[in-house]
Amino acid sequence: MAKGVPRGLVCAVNPADVPPALREQTYSKMDVHGRSFPAELWEETFSHLSRRDLVSVVLVCPEFIGPGQSVLYRVVDLRQDDSNIAATCNADHQSSAALREASWFPPNIFQGCGNLRSLELRGFPYGIYEKHTFQDCILHSCGALQSITLLPTTNLEPLGVLDVQWAWKPELELRLNPKHLYSADALTHIAWTGNINHQSDGQYDRLLNYTFNRLISLEVGSLASSDNITSLNEKVTLFIKRHPLIQHLSMGKEKSSPTFFQLDAQHLDNTVLPNLRSFEGFPEHLVALFQADIPSLVDLHTLSVFSNTENLSDMQVMFSVLHGQQFAQVxxxxxxxYTQALNHQYESHVTFLPQRNLxxxxxxxxxxxxxxxxxxxxxxxxxxxxxxxxxxxxxxxxxxxxxxxxxxxxxxxxxxxxxxxxxxxxxxxxxxxxxxxxxxxxxxxxxxxxxxxxxxxxxxxxxx
Incomplete structure (x- = not known):
């Protein structure tokens, strides 16, 4: 908080209600020997305020508007369910038909965002024609853009890895088109969040056909459904095999359905994952890697294992296979x-023998x-x-x-x-x-x- 700005002004006072004498007194304390503090100093100060307090600061003192807004709008969250946007969408009851047909989130919305560095979309609100407009806008107007994250929704197949510009390099022409040049040689991390509803020849399958020469981290996500699980497991395993630089591999973190990603044993051998240092997945995955005699297992630094059965039988099978082995570097x-819903009904004398033995x-x-x-x-x-x-x-x-x-x-x-x-x-x-x-x-x-x-x-x- 800047010294000399009364705390009450920051949180509660409308600037129109502040007496002129008090406003002059407040502003005068911002000036040292006739020179205002540099904007960088105010930005550093404001960066520690909550968004709500920062809005109040900008409203109270006009001299704070410049540096305050530069911090306030570094991160902008546009939501379709936001009350202001919802009010705009509801205006179709009293507007013309032409206005009702307009998109709530125009595809050229980032046309003037030359300094945009990071963009996250939860869902993709465009049809096939608007999609090309959006891609052209991002490609030609957002020269500083470094990353785009597309988070899937329940009614949207995870897409975007092949339609997303992952990195921007001035010397390369990186198109948002899977059929043209894109940043496959620069991409180091791929992570799928949420549940994957897999369809053959869909976006997920297309991703698995590519090779990313610098890939060091892969998270395949949680599989909810698939129309061809055998083919999918084979493609995932071959994709992993083609990427020897992978250091972190996640085969899933939670059981979303009886179906989950599995490794195809016929494509595993001791040349797979030579640089693996971090692994997370289910007991079946660790067993498959061990039985394939993957040498890098002994070099693991981080290990995450999640039980996929109610009675922990998969864990017990895993330890029967791994008996006598040690991952000393972990x-x-x-x-x-976890075997059932955590609640308050457990008594203090319960020992949880299966968990203890594991x-x-x-x-x-x-x-x-x-x-x-x-x-x-x-x-x-x-x-x-x-x-x-x-x-x-x-x-x-x-x-x-x-x-x-x-x-x-x-x-x-x-x-x-x-x-x-x-x-x-x-x-x-x-x-x-x-x-x-x-x-x-x-x-x-x-x-x-x-x-x-x-x-x-x-x-x-x-x-x-």
Missing amino acids: TRLQVDL MIAFADLCPNAIHISARLPPLHRDPLRSMFKSFASLETISFPHLSLSVHMPTTPEEQRQFFSPLAECCRNLRQIIRRRPEYTHLPDSVYTLRRSSLGELVRVDVQQ
Whole structure:
């Protein structure tokens, strides 16, 4: 906050209601020895304000309009369901037929945005004719554009990877047309978010026919449906095989349907993924890579495994195959041993034996794990200890909100007692993080363990 600007003015005062004498006094404090502060200084100050407060600042003081607006409009969010836009759309009840036929989001809307660097579209509001106008506008008017993200909606097949300009280089002509030159040689990351409704010869299949020579990160998304799952799995596996530089591979994070991406074993061999350092997927994926004798598995630094069955049977099968193996380089481990809806009905004496045995197996598989993110049922202090007692190097544990909130006490002494058994067996443990509830803007709760010189837990500091 700029010194000399009364706090009340920032949040509550309409500029028309401010007495002239007070306005003059406020403006005079902005001037030092007859010279105004540089706009860059105000921009740095304003960048720390919330959007709501920044709007108030710009309204209160005319001298703030320039630097304030430059910060205020760095990020613009246009939504079809926004009240202002909705009011405009509803104007068709009292407007002409020609106006009713107009698009709410004209395809040349970015024609004057020469400094636009990043664009994210949730859905694609254009038909085939407007689409070409939009592409031409982006190509010729947005010379500084570096990235476009197209997030699919439920009624839209994920498209855009072949119709999106991923990077802009002045020396290259990068067209938004899959049949012409585009940035295949510059693209390093591909990630599909949301559920994939796959159709043969659709956009997803077309993507899998391309080769991206610098691709180092691939997230294939979560498969919701497919009209030819066998062919799709083969194409995905061959796509992975053609990209030896991949360091991070995600085969899916959650079960969206009984169908999910699988690796085709007949196309896997020990030459696949030689540079793999981070992997996430289901137990079947890890088993397939292990049985293909992929050498880079022993070099993994990050491993995320999500159970895809209600009774954790897929995890048990995985460990029967991996018995005796170790991924000693893994320092970050994420596991999902969720079997039913997390709720408050669990009693404190429940031990969750299947989850405990699997966590012990993970400790044998990844003995040097330092950071663990675990989705588990609500845990009391004794089950919490038994889940993690075998991780000797553990420093940080992260839980979803309900895994830790059900039995968590509120007083400092009770919290110390709650974490004491865990701190006693995990001597390097420093922090336990309870992540905010999903779809909220609440902060995470961070429990920092404070120890004595002998390593005994003396108190727990809470930040939330």
